[in-house]
């Protein structure tokens with residue numbers, strides 16, 4: 001069954017002021033929705049990071065994908081790689097591996113192809129991945145330090161959300177309570193690297209006290225030096241199931257890994273297959289956070305899971321601000337990864353009100369998301385909502401995510417240089 005068209009729609013949706021180690025989330029998050037349209041009218045759906053560069057890359061490969069068989073995802077990947085052709089000269093055993101940009105562009109197209117294949121065959125995407133090993137995928141409560149509201153920077157008024165502020169340990173615990181009451185999550189991740197580490201250690205200790213026995217993680221996105229990372233790892237030895245990206249780079253991570261008792265996890269220093277050998281040799285991480293948007297789709301993410309199994313590494317899942325098409329894809333993948341050892345990250349609770357699917361938002365129960373009923377991904381596009389979010393993107397005049405520039409509008413002397421502490 002041939003692909004007749006690829007429709008790429010950049011969108012924007014509301015995002016609260018969530019703080020991280022390089023700034024704060026802007027009032028609108030950006031994504032792209034991809035529709036792969038087959039000759040018989042079947043449509044497959046995909047979602048990926050947004051903004052103008054990604055949109056342009058997707059449009060650049062459109063002609064190369066049109067005319068392909070929807071089942072020929074290997075050929076589609078080769079064509080995308082040939083068009084983007086910006087593969088870094090990594091040489092050695094990796095000649096022929098698509099570039100990171102090609103993988104990120106292929107990912108939503110692969111998901112859309114699998115969705116369409118599932119619709120043609122009357123099966124779920126997880127069935128195309130070898131079948132589920134679990135009926136529901138566990139997710140974690142993904143906490144952020146956050147402002148009470150987006151400030152009024154242009155006279156159009158502050159933007160308030162229902163979450164309230166979280167700027168100290170008590171605020172973080174209050175946010176966790178809301179999220180866990182609503183969704184039943186059974187593990188917690190705190191995005192850190194915002195305040196001095198002593199305050200962030202206190203926040204994790206406060207969470208451990210409020211939720212005894214709950215697995216906890218902290219992720220400062222490389223904001224700490226090696227000594228600070230070791231200090232935090234020692235202070236939280238009893239509380240953390242893993243310590244995520246405390247410091248930047250393979251060497252620093254390897255040094256920290258030797259000194260702390262819990263595994264280190266990453267979505268920063270192992271982000272492609274070419275990063276795995278060095279990481280294994282140095283012992284820099286114990287858990288790889290997969291992300292099909294980064295690793296080149298669902299099937300390559302299964303390959304990553306097998307590699308992790310081979311080298312005795314754990315596997316979990318990273319997220320970025322996203323909507324329901326991505327969550328459905330993450331869930332079909334999470335259901336099929338037999339060695340998934342941890343609850344997956346998701347930003348969905350922060351963004352789900354603006355989803356573009358029919359009958360949304362998708363609902364967590366007991367901290368898990370049941371595999372959506374198929375065929376395919378099991379989600380349907382709401383074209384009116386898609387059009388509205390596309391209008392929001394156009395009206396915003398935004399081109400890329402820039403958390404640093406946004407924070408600088410409030411704090412002009414903000415310096416995003418890492419490590420900070």
Ligand SMILES: O=C([O-])C(=O)C[C@H](O)[C@@H](O)C(=O)[O-]
Nearest residue numbers: 020219221267318319320321
């Ligand atoms: O685990 C991570 O590093 C992330 O989730 C990256 C994201 O960009 C997160 O830091 C955010 O949304 O600010």
Ligand SMILES: [Mg+2]
Nearest residue numbers: 219244245267
């Ligand atoms: Mg991370």
